[in-house]
Each structure stands twice: as C-alpha cells, then as structure tokens.
Amino acid sequence: MSKVNITKWMDENKAKFADLAKQIWENPELGYNESFASSLQIKTLEESGFKVTAGIGDVPTAFVAEYGTGKPIIGILGEFDALPGLSQGVTPDHNPIVLDGPGHGCGHNLLGTAGVSAVIALKEIMEAEALPGTIRYYGCAAEELLSGKTFMARAGVFDDLDSVLTWHPATSNTTANFSMQALTAIEFYFSGRTAHAGAAPHLGRSALDAVELMNVGANYLREHVLDGSRIHYQITNGGLAPNVVPDKASVYYFLRGANRKQVEELEERLIKVAQGAAMMTETSVRWEIKSGCYETLPNITLNELMYKQVEAAGPFTFTEEEEKFAEQLLQTVEPSVLAGAKSHPMSANARKTLDTDFYHNMEYFGKTMGGSSDVGDVSWIAPMGQIMTVCAPLGVQVHTWQATASFGSSIGLKGMHYAAKIMALTTYDLLKNEDGILEKAKAEYLASKQGAEYKPGIPAGVKPPVPKKEATPVLG
Numbered sequence: 001m002s003k004v005n006i007t008k009w010m011d012e013n014k015a016k017f018a019d020l021a022k023q024i025w026e027n028p029e030l031g032y033n034e035s036f037a038s039s040l041q042i043k044t045l046e047e048s049g050f051k052v053t054a055g056i057g058d059v060p061t062a063f064v065a066e067y068g069t070g071k072p073i074i075g076i077l078g079e080f081d082a083l084p085g086l087s088q089g090v091t092p093d094h095n096p097i098v099l100d101g102p103g104h105g106c107g108h109n110l111l112g113t114a115g116v117s118a119v120i121a122l123k124e125i126m127e128a129e130a131l132p133g134t135i136r137y138y139g140c141a142a143e144e145l146l147s148g149k150t151f152m153a154r155a156g157v158f159d160d161l162d163s164v165l166t167w168h169p170a171t172s173n174t175t176a177n178f179s180m181q182a183l184t185a186i187e188f189y190f191s192g193r194t195a196h197a198g199a200a201p202h203l204g205r206s207a208l209d210a211v212e213l214m215n216v217g218a219n220y221l222r223e224h225v226l227d228g229s230r231i232h233y234q235i236t237n238g239g240l241a242p243n244v245v246p247d248k249a250s251v252y253y254f255l256r257g258a259n260r261k262q263v264e265e266l267e268e269r270l271i272k273v274a275q276g277a278a279m280m281t282e283t284s285v286r287w288e289i290k291s292g293c294y295e296t297l298p299n300i301t302l303n304e305l306m307y308k309q310v311e312a313a314g315p316f317t318f319t320e321e322e323e324k325f326a327e328q329l330l331q332t333v334e335p336s337v338l339a340g341a342k343s344h345p346m347s348a349n350a351r352k353t354l355d356t357d358f359y360h361n362m363e364y365f366g367k368t369m370g371g372s373s374d375v376g377d378v379s380w381i382a383p384m385g386q387i388m389t390v391c392a393p394l395g396v397q398v399h400t401w402q403a404t405a406s407f408g409s410s411i412g413l414k415g416m417h418y419a420a421k422i423m424a425l426t427t428y429d430l431l432k433n434e435d436g437i438l439e440k441a442k443a444e445y446l447a448s449k450q451g452a453e454y455k456p457g458i459p460a461g462v463k464p465p466v467p468k469k470e471a472t473p474v475l476g
C-alpha cells in the first residue's frame with residue numbers, strides 16, 4: 001500500500017511543485033547567483049519540517065535539507081542554475097523574454113524541484129509508517145559552471161551517504177547507464193609590459209601574443225592526445241586597446257577526457273604549452289583551476305531499481321495539444337541537427353516525438369558521452385542512480401531556446417513530476433533495504449572505482465566564485 005500512497009500524495013500535490021518549478025523558470029539565475037531559487041526551495045523544505053543547513057562549502061546558495069534519523073542515509077541531488085543568453089517564452093518560435101537574458105535551457109528549474117517534491121512526499125510516508133532512516137535533498141549551486149558540487153564535496157557533505165539519486169530533463173525516459181566525461185577548467189593569466197604600440201613597440205612585451213601562441217601550441221597538442229579528448233578555449237582578456245601593447249591577457253580552457261587521470265595528464269601538458277608561450281614572449285604566466293570534475297560512475301544496481309518503479313509510478317501521457325506544441329517546436333530545428341540529436345544517449349531508444357515508454361538497456365554502459373557534470377564527483381563518493389525523463393520533444397537539444405521553451409511548458413512539468421515519483425519510490429525501497437540492495441549497490445560502486453579514491457579536483461585554496469554582494473531574495 002505504501003507505494004500507492006506515495007504516488008497518490010504526489011499526484012494530489014503536483015500543482016504546488018509545478019508552481020515552484022515555474023517560478024524558478026520565470027526567474028532564471030546564473031550559477032552562484034541562484035538566491036531566488038535557493039531561498040524558495042529552502043522556504044518550502046523548512047515549512048515541510050526539514051532541517052536546512054545553508055552556505056555549504058562557502059557557497060551561499062548551496063544547502064542540505066534533512067529529515068529523519070540514523071541509517072540508511074539516502075540523498076537526492078537537485079540543481080537550479082540557468083544559462084546565459086537562452087531567455088525564451090513558452091512559444092514554438094524564437095521569442096526571448098529578455099533579449100540576451102538567461103534562461104532555463106538545461107531544465108534545472110525542473111531538476112531541483114523534482115528532488116524537493118520527492119523528499120517531501122517521502123517524509124509524509126516515513127512519518128505515517130514510522131520508517132527509520134534519513135533523507136536529504138542537496139540544493140546544488142552552479143552545475144553549469146561544473147563546480148558547485150565539487151565545493152560541496154570538499155566540505156564533506158556527501159561522505160556519509162549510503163546511496164544517492166538524481167535525474168536530468170531529456171527527450172526520452174531512460175536510465176543513465178552511460179558515463180560523462182571528466183573535466184578540468186583552467187584559466188591562464190599572462191603578464192607582460194605595456195608600451196606605445198606605434199612609437200615604441202620594442203619596449204612592450206605582449207601578454208596577448210603569449211595567449212595567441214599558447215592557443216597555437218594547444219591546437220598542435222590536439223593531434224597527440226587520446227581519442228575522445230576535448231580541448232576548448234575562450235580568450236577572457238585580449239587587452240584594452242590596439243595602440244597599447246597589452247600587459248595583461250588571459251585565456252580560459254576546458255579539458256575533457258574519459259576519466260580524471262587522463263584529464264590530469266592533459267592538464268600537465270597544457271601547462272607546459274603555457275610556460276613555453278610565456279618564455280617566447282618574455283612574459284610570465286600563472287593559472288587557476290576553476291573546476292575539476294570526475295567522470296560519472298553509473299550504478300546499474302540503482303539504475304535497475306529506478307527502472308523497476310515504472311509500474312508503481314503510474315501512467316505518463318501527453319495531450320494532443322502538447323503533441324502539437326512539440327511538433328511546432330521541431331519545425332524550427334535544422335533537419336541535420338534533428339538527425340544527430342536522435343542518436344544521442346540522452347534520447348536513446350525513443351521512437352517518437354514524445355515517447356512515454358521507459359528504456360533500460362545496457363547499450364551505452366561503459367561508453368562516455370561528450371559532456372561533463374559535477375554529479376560525477378558525487379558518483380565517486382557514494383553509489384549514484386540516475387535517470388532521464390521526457391521533458392522536451394525528441395530532437396530538441398539541451399542548451400537551446402527550444403529547450404527553454406519546453407522546460408517552461410506543461411511537457412517539462414509532466415516529465416519532472418514523473419522523475420520525482422521514480423526517485424521517491426526508489427528511495428522508499430532503499431530505506432527499506434530489501435534484499436540488501438544498498439550492499440549490492442555499494443559493492444558495484446567499489447568495483448567500478450577500481451581502487452582509486454576521490455580527491456577533489458579543485459585545489460584546497462581555490463574559493464568558489466560567489467558574487468560580492470548577495471541580492472536580496474524576493475519571495476512571492
């Protein structure tokens with residue numbers, strides 16, 4: 001009966017959480033600036049009787065909300081940051097609400113809210129059944145900057161978890177059996193000497209020259225790295241004026257690879273390229289590691305358990321109107337993009353625009369997809385289960401305006417509600433630990449680490465890049 005009660009409670013209360021997700025969608029905030037979303041979730045959880053600890057790892061918007069006592073301790077991860085330039089209304093044509101403004105093109109308005117609703121539903125059932133154990137919701141900042149969870153991990157808040165669950169909005173219902181790439185984000189700052197670029201160029205030592213030569217070196221390095229590695233950069237400071245030899249210039253690199261070790265080796269080689277560029281230009285260079293996340297370790301034991309909840313979660317359907325909106329959105333996507341997106345692991349197996357079937361197959365197990373997330377860090381600290389659900393039409397890619405439109409529509413809200421149910425039902429099974437599922441998940445987790453230990457990829461001295469002044473949250 002209990003599982004029926006969980007889904008019943010969630011169906012009865014779904015409007016409340018749809019409203020929360022919608023509010024966060026309407027107030028998109030970039031990483032480390034999520035004061036509205038964080039405060040709103042904290043308020044909701046505190047009102048429901050959760051004990052909240054905020055400001056985790058010196059990140060004001062990161063928090064942990066907890067209910068219950070003792071073991072097991074099961075966590076659910078949430079996110080709430082938006083992306084720059086993806087402002088968009090819920091319309092099938094490109095229609096930014098704020099020109100060049102931020103938008104929820106990765107659906108983190110849904111991602112976090114699903115976790116909040118799952119833990120509140122669980123608290124109800126734990127109270128009703130006097131079920132022992134502890135549940136936690138992790139309000140994780142700045143996933144898009146790939147570092148929020150690493151700062152939280154450095155603070156040790158995931159260390160005592162027995163298992164942890166998460167999900168991501170996508171274009172099919174599927175267990176996430178694939179891995180995501182490890183990543184290092186590192187910025188190089190060159191210093192030289194200014195001079196009049198026309199009158200006395202021989203006196204100048206250009207930091208911008210160093211940046212350009214470093215990029216040339218990196219582009220030659222590209223040929224001699226392991227397949228699947230990624231090197232991308234952005235010049236963050238190219239000087240102030242053409243007639244002043246720039247004494248300061250900087251370049252920001254993302255390095256990706258199949259695992260942490262590969263990325264660390266790449267990092268060492270790129271540092272040599274930077275040092276070489278500094279030597280060539282008689283400038284100096286220093287660098288800072290801004291994020292250093294791990295590849296995700298999928299846990300098939302937990303993913304299977306999530307998949308098994310499909311029946312208990314109940315029906316998942318879309319209306320004709322939603323189907324029509326989805327088709328209209330797809331008409332704005334380039335056919336070549338559409339074809340490529342369908343072969344992506346996030347849309348694996350889906351056969352139609354809004355496919356409500358749930359897929360769990362091992363086709364992608366052991367394969368790495370070309371993206372990274374700081375959830376990888378958590379998967380190295382505790383066994384982690386992860387699913388994707390349909391929150392956008394098949395063919396829409398995340399980080400696009402079409403995705404922002406979908407994640408603010410009833411399609412996104414339905415996918416969120418479904419993911420929340422699966423996470424709540426799975427957590428219920430984990431709290432009961434029938435058939436020693438926690439021990440099985442842990443054994444698989446230990447085996448997949450192959451003896452390696454988690455060591456945060458961001459050095460101890462690096463502080464989170466939080467804004468100097470916290471905006472005062474305005475709550476409705």
Ligand SMILES: [Zn+2]
Pocket residue numbers: 106107108143168
């Ligand atoms: Zn995302």
